Amino acid sequence: MTELIRLQDVLSKAIVRRFEKRLALVFSDVVGSTPYFARFGDEAGRKLQQRHYDLVNAAIAPEGGRVVDTAGDGVFLCFENTTAATRAMVGLQRAVVKDNDSRAPEHKLHLRIGVHVGPVLTDGVLVSGDSVNFCSRVAGSAGPGEIRLSQNAHGELSDVELRLRSRRQRAVELKGVDKPQELFTLDWLDATKFPTLMRFEDGSEVRLPTLDVIRFGRLREQDGAVANDVVIALTDPNLQSRVSRWHFELHRRADGFLLRAVSTSTTEIDGVNVVRGEDVKLKPGARVRLGGAITLEFVSEDFSQEMTLLPG
Numbered sequence: 001m002t003e004l005i006r007l008q009d010v011l012s013k014a015i016v017r018r019f020e021k022r023l024a025l026v027f028s029d030v031v032g033s034t035p036y037f038a039r040f041g042d043e044a045g046r047k048l049q050q051r052h053y054d055l056v057n058a059a060i061a062p063e064g065g066r067v068v069d070t071a072g073d074g075v076f077l078c079f080e081n082t083t084a085a086t087r088a089m090v091g092l093q094r095a096v097v098k099d100n101d102s103r104a105p106e107h108k109l110h111l112r113i114g115v116h117v118g119p120v121l122t123d124g125v126l127v128s129g130d131s132v133n134f135c136s137r138v139a140g141s142a143g144p145g146e147i148r149l150s151q152n153a154h155g156e157l158s159d160v161e162l163r164l165r166s167r168r169q170r171a172v173e174l175k176g177v178d179k180p181q182e183l184f185t186l187d188w189l190d191a192t193k194f195p196t197l198m199r200f201e202d203g204s205e206v207r208l209p210t211l212d213v214i215r216f217g218r219l220r221e222q223d224g225a226v227a228n229d230v231v232i233a234l235t236d237p238n239l240q241s242r243v244s245r246w247h248f249e250l251h252r253r254a255d256g257f258l259l260r261a262v263s264t265s266t267t268e269i270d271g272v273n274v275v276r277g278e279d280v281k282l283k284p285g286a287r288v289r290l291g292g293a294i295t296l297e298f299v300s301e302d303f304s305q306e307m308t309l310l311p312g
Contacts, residue, residue, distance in 0.1 A: 023078045024085040024117045024153065025132060026065075027139035028056060028092065030073035031110040039106075049073055051109055055099060059092035068127045074139075078127055082117045082149075082156040089113050089147050090162075090188040098254035100212070108212060114139025116150040137174040138183060145210040147186040154184045162186065187301075193256040195284040195298035198230060206230055208298075212252050217263075219245035234294060242291030248274075250282060257282045265291040 030036075030052050037045035049072075056075050057067070063084040069076040079085035093111065100108040116138055118131030134150065142148040149157075149166055157163045165187045171180035187196055189210070197205045208214060209229050218240060219227040232247065234240040244263035251258045258279040261267040267274045268289040274280050282288070284300040 020119055021122055022117065022119050023122065023127065023131075024080065024082040024115065024156075025120070025127070025135040026077040026079070026085050026089060026113065026115050027136050028052070028075045028077070028089070028111050028113045029139055031112055031144040033073035044107075048107075048109060051099065052111070055092060055095050055109075059095055060088045062091070063088040068125075076127075076132070076136075078120075078122075081158070082115065082153045083158045083162065085115050085117075086147070086149065086153070086157060086162050086186065087159070089115060090186070093145065093147060093188045094190070094254075097252060101254050105212070110144040110212075112139055112142035112144060113147045114142060114150075115147065115153045117153045117156050133176065134174075137177060138181075141172050141174060141183065142185075143210070145212075147188055149184040149186060151182060151184070191284065191300040193283075194252070195257070195282070195286070195300050197299050197301065199297040199299055201295055208250075214250040214252075215246060216248050216250075217246040218243045232290065232294065232296075239291075239293040242293035244291070247290055248288070251279070259288065 030048065033045065033048065036048060052073070053070060053075065056077070060066070060077060060079075063079060065077050065079045065085065065088050067075060068078050077085070079088065093113070096109050096111060103109075114135050114137070116131060116135035118129075118134070120127050120129040120131050122128070138148050138150050148169075154163065154166050157166070166184040167187065169183050169185055171182045174181050189196070195208065197207055199205045211229060214230060215228045216230045216232060217228045218232050220231045221227055228246065232243045234243065242265060244265045247261075247263045247265065248267050249260045249262055251260060259267075259269060259274065259282040260279050261274040261276045264276055266289075269280055269282060270287055282298060284298060286298045287295055288298065289295045
């Protein structure tokens with residue numbers, strides 16, 4: 001028995017020497033696929049999955065990524081490094097937005113993505129190990145349209161702008177992981193086309209959520225559900241009444257946001273009135289005035305200045 005144990009130890013070390021490799025890992029999952037199959041049937045559901053696979057393959061090719069496995073509505077990928085993996089996933093999410101432009105709302109594709117880096121066992125085809133399981137948990141913690149990175153993945157990003165565009169999240173519980181994990185969420189939208197922040201007149205800011213449609217108004221909840229994604233709350237009750245319960249929406253398109261007024265109360269972009277039901281393009285730097293009561297400024301973060309302050 002002693003000799004067998006020794007032999008097993010030698011064999012284990014040989015397996016590690018030959019097959020262990022550090023890889024960047026990615027899981028990309030379709031959000032809401034189960035109810036989609038139930039509502040529209042197997043053929044439509046399979047088409048949704050195929051759109052996912054096709055967009056993934058197009059996005060990973062320039063960055064040298066490889067599909068390891070496709071199971072259900074998910075895709076498991078590997079890359080030589082985290083920067084290549086993250087760039088590919090930014091390209092994937094942007095391609096999804098472009099593809100969704102021609103789709104009805106109920107047929108839009110939404111992905112949650114997780115990126116991690118760590119040691120795995122691989123023979124060049126199969127990839128396995130604890131790092132794979134952890135990456136799957138990171139992806140599962142993401143919301144629709146999110147790219148989440150583990151601390152390891154964020155730490156190994158060589159692209160400075162990608163690092164700056166990654167925001168640390170509050171520690172979350174991951175299934176099968178002993179302690180809460182601090183993850184990062186990447187702002188992947190093109191900041192030249194999409195503002196990332198909404199600024200109030202007092203200088204306070206609200207980060208815009210990563211949604212196809214972002215709703216703005218004074219109503220916080222209705223029947224226990226969230227009424228608006230961004231709540232406009234004013235201390236002066238007379239001014240507050242000029243902001244409608246639902247005032248306007250931002251609709252995400254491939255080339256930027258479209259603002260749609262949904263209230264009879266006035267909505268202006270840069271001094272130009274927007275008629276209820278009308279869609280007007282909203283660019284970074286735009287100023288939106290609601291009911292003559294408050295002006296909101298939509299801005300993008302300037303990472304170039306932060307990059308010049310970094311050492312090296």
